[in-house]
Amino acid sequence: MRISASTSSGQGRHVLAAAASGVRAFIRCEGGNDSTVLSRAGLDGASIDNPLLPLDLGAYCRMMELAAADTGDDNFGLRYGQQFQPEQLGLIGQIALAAPNLGSALEHLAGLFPFHQQVTETAFREQNGVLSLEYRILDGRILQRRQDAELTLGMFANVLRRCLGADWAPDEVWFEHPRPGQWREHREAFRAPVRYGQSRNALRFRLRDPLQAMPGRDLSTLVQLRQQLLQVAGDTGQLSFVDSLCGEIRSRLVSGYPHIEAVAAALGLARWTLQRRLAESGCSYAELVEDLRRRLATQYLGERHLPLSDIAALLGYSELSAFTRACVRWFGAAPTQLRRQRDGLL
Structure with missing residues (x-):
């Protein structure tokens, strides 16, 4: 089962456009096309040029990643x-x-x-x-x-x-x-x-x-x-319960499997309360961890300089063999095969 985080428009997760001061000129200076980057990120120039206007935080982070790709930097x-x-x-x-x-x-x-x-x-x-x-x-x-x-x-x-x-x-x-x-x-x-x-x-x-x-x-x-x-x-924003939970899980993956008790405590909840609210959302804690690991693995495997053992550790696996089994379960192939397949498509 694959879990989808909230797909809301980003209401309740804004960043003031001052955080992007001068970014259009900087993209051009780095050899990129600022109009293309903003368009693909879902942002417009009028909003980004007014430091007091709110930008969707997801779109802002996407703009930065797209700028890196577009400029080749x-x-x-x-x-x-x-x-x-x-x-x-x-x-x-x-x-x-x-x-x-x-x-x-x-x-x-x-x-x-x-x-x-x-x-x-x-x-x-x-x-x-x-x-x-x-x-x-x-x-x-x-x-x-x-x-x-x-x-x-x-x-x-x-x-x-x-x-x-x-x-x-x-x-x-x-x-x-x-x-x-x-x-x-x-x-x-x-x-x-x-x-x-x-x-x-x-x-x-x-x-x-x-x-x-x-x-x-x-x-x-x-x-x-x-x-x-x-x-x-106005305020510091709001997230859905599942989105907040995913954020806490991610921050703990580098230390190993994120145990539910520690994550519940970080959110100020009892374990049984967390499990009840997850059940109301139609998923389980184990499914949520599994889905987050899968999505991060897709991202990390695309970074060719990262050793597979490092990726396994970043996802909370103590052994590379456990990560390999997970990749076979998610994608039908071992991580080495996935990278070879990706190289063949480039």
Whole structure:
């Protein structure tokens, strides 16, 4: 049985168009056709050019992936994010710049980012002296989101660089997606070690002085901008139960099979409540995990640089043989055969 996530129009999962500031010019600069990319993503130029208008988050992520394909630049999101200055990010970027100090800027950025980009989880945490600015999309419908993740962490890094100087670098960078083919460029862009296949995207770093003043600090402006963002965004968005569940399952696959108790706890539910609600949706937990693994396998097998053992681990399989059996069950062929067949079609 194949499970389909909600096919709604995307209501309740918007991102403000400021997140796409300058993207049309950047696509052209990279040798792509911005009109074609926007059209295929289901976006129009009038909407994308108004920073306060909402864009469907799925269409926005699709635009970034299409831009990478159209320009032939597999690291499109990385390059776009590295040049993306805080002012370009609209209200959320201006809020960070107006904060009194860097610690406050990061707290505001993490706390208010889900209003700028709905159905998103952001956090600013500290553990054993290491700070972590974390980000992930909660919507289980959005499978292809690598370009968005690399863009967003580039945006976050540039907020820190505005206060600490252009040479600032994190201690480590985490990405939830698999290691790209041109992974060395990521290490050079962030000037830090990069880890892939993590449960979330994050910048990890230490700060000598979190109270270091932001250059553009202005408390009255901060209050006004915060109120404006809350008014424009309205809320942090809504997802169907199944879409939320898929998002939680995906974030745990890299650690092995996502046990239902842990996923239920993350959603604030008892196990029996989760199972009852799934039954009301016409599916089971095991079917949902199986379908998500299958859809991600289809995506990862297309990335030729990824070893099959890495794909198996990303999907929560402890052994390659288990992944092979799953591919035979899903597609009628082993992963090595599937790749040969794909090559024959190219």
